[in-house]
Amino acid sequence: MKLPAIRLPLQTQLTAYLALLHLLLAGCALLLLPARPLLFVGAELLLAASMALGWWLMKRALEPLGYTRRFHDLLQDQQYAARLAAPGVTELDELVAMFNGMLGALHRERLAAGEQQGLLERLLEATPSAVLVFDFDHAISLMNASAAGLLGLGAPLGRPLSAWQDADAVFDPTLDARDIARSRDLLRQLDALELGDSRLLVDLDGRRYRAQRSRFFDRGFARHFLIVEDLSAELEDSERATYARLIRVLAHEVNNTVAATGSVLDSLLSYRGQLDERDAGDFVTAIVAVKRRNVSLGEFIDRFTRVVKMPAPELRPTRLQDVVDDILWLNREQCKARAIQLGWGRCDAVPALLLDVQLIEGALLNVVKNAVEAIDERNARDASAGGAIRVELEDLGERVRLSVIDSGALLEQASAQRLFTPFFSTKRGGQGIGLMFVREVLQRHGATCALAPGVSGETRFDMWFPALQSSAS
Structure with missing residues (x-):
């Protein structure tokens, strides 16, 4: 069986070597000089001095290893701020100076790395x-x-x-x-x-x-x-500025044309007396139809201009429940005529919010109108579908959620990402400005909104108002 090798420290090996060498020399002196006591004593004293000198030289030669071990311990413990004391020996002083320089460089690099890491963390958080x-x-x-x-x-x-x-x-x-x-x-x-x-x-x-x-x-x-x-806010601002400029140009041109055309049509009516009775009726009917279409065109472009010329909200403490009650009352008869159930599904007691009542009413009227039209379109495809619109007001602590939920299911085939795109509509003949108006009103109140399909084919329009802007009732 092979025995494991025994590795002794270098100092132990050198000590053993010195001791063995001087023991051999002492033995030789004992054999060669037994009859000459003075020479024997002198030889033994010389061997003792040689042993002491050899021990002292060995300690001096092995002293750098001690400094190397201490340097290793400092590196292992990552004590880069520590320094080794110089022993006052030229060779060792150079070694210690080199070690201290390395520790200083590591300390500076560690400080720089820590500062950079701290800066990076602060930048990431900010x-x-x-x-x-x-x-x-x-x-x-x-x-x-x-x-x-x-x-x-x-x-x-x-x-x-x-x-x-x-x-x-x-x-x-x-x-x-x-x-x-x-x-x-x-x-x-x-x-x-x-x-x-x-x-x-x-x-x-x-x-x-x-x-x-x-x-x-x-x-x-x-x-x-x-x-x-x-990029939502940046792109929305850019889009808003773009379609605002476009609408202003269109409104200017259309209004000028509508005004001039209306004046010309009124002038043409004065020629009715110069026509035969049989032709006069058709002439007047045609002129009146064109005037009606001219007025409709003016009203059409006016709906667009109201979006871009919306006034700044005048915020006052208002109970959102009362605003919704007014909207439900205004739409009660038309929903009843269409066999659409309209009412509260949930109504938490929430504190008064800082709202512009006119703007919020306009936005909620638009939302309920869209829900009614969505149900009408579904009923046109399936007369037995019926319909229902319910409103939910929920206190979420830091936010208040108002939801209008309808059974129109117009979003089943629509892309949720395009719903608030300007001029995009899921309804036949829709102009795509209703949601633009609603979102603009809510943003001016610090609120957010989402329109998405709900459960059982329903459509949800959720609006979140920040409770931090609320005041005591």
Whole structure:
């Protein structure tokens, strides 16, 4: 059986060597000089001095190893701010100076790296863009506050984006079903983004984002990261300015034409007496029809101009329940005539909100009108379908949600991302400005909205008003 090799420290080996050498020399002196005591004593004293000198020289020669061991311990403990004391020996002083220089360089690099890491962390938290950093296995290793607020993920670290497509995926408990569906859809789009791609993404609420996937190298291996920038407000402002300029130009030209045409048509009516009785009736009928169409054209363009010329809201404490009650009362008769059930489904007691009553009433009238028209279109296809519109007012703590839910089901085939696109409509002959007006009113009140299919073929129009703008009733 092979025995394991025994490795002794260098100092022990040298000590053993010195001791063995001097023992051999002492033995030789004992054999060669037994009859000459003085020479024997002198030889023994000389051997003792040689042993002491050899021991002292060995300690001096091994002293750099001690400093090397202490330097190793400082590096292992990462005590880069410590320094070794110089022993006052030329050779060792140079070695200690070199060690202290290396420790100083490591200390400065560590401080710089810590400062850069702290700056990076503060920048990530302060940036309005959502940032997600992934590890080598494409699982989330870092996510800033903007990303957490945008995606609403529960326990995100260590899990890939695809994990939230599972039915049992954990989301922020404050999210409702609609927010979770929006987050799932956005996560699916982000997960499908290829390395190096920069793409415009649209969520289920119609909000638009610029997302980019890139990479950096960590210890020689590539790691991916995502940057998601919310462009909704910027693009909405740009679109609003664009269609505002377009509508102003159209309104100017159309109003000028309508006014001039109306004047000419009134002048033409004065020629009725110069025509035969048989032709006069047709002439007047044609002129009146053209005048009616001329007035309709003016009213048509006026509806567009009201969107871009909306006044600034005059906010006053108002009970939202009372505003909704007025809207329900105004639409009661027309819904009754169409056999449409209209009323409250839920009404929480919420504090008064700071609202512009006229603007909010106009927006809610538009929403209910759209719901009635959607049910009419469905009933035109299926007379036995019937219809119902219910309103729900819910206190969510930090927000108040007002929902108008109808059975029209006009969104079954519509793309949710296009619903708030200017001039897009799901109704036959729709002009696509109603939702523009509603969204503009809500944005001026600091509120948000979402229009999406509900359960059992229903359509939900949800509006969230911030409770922070509320005042005591």
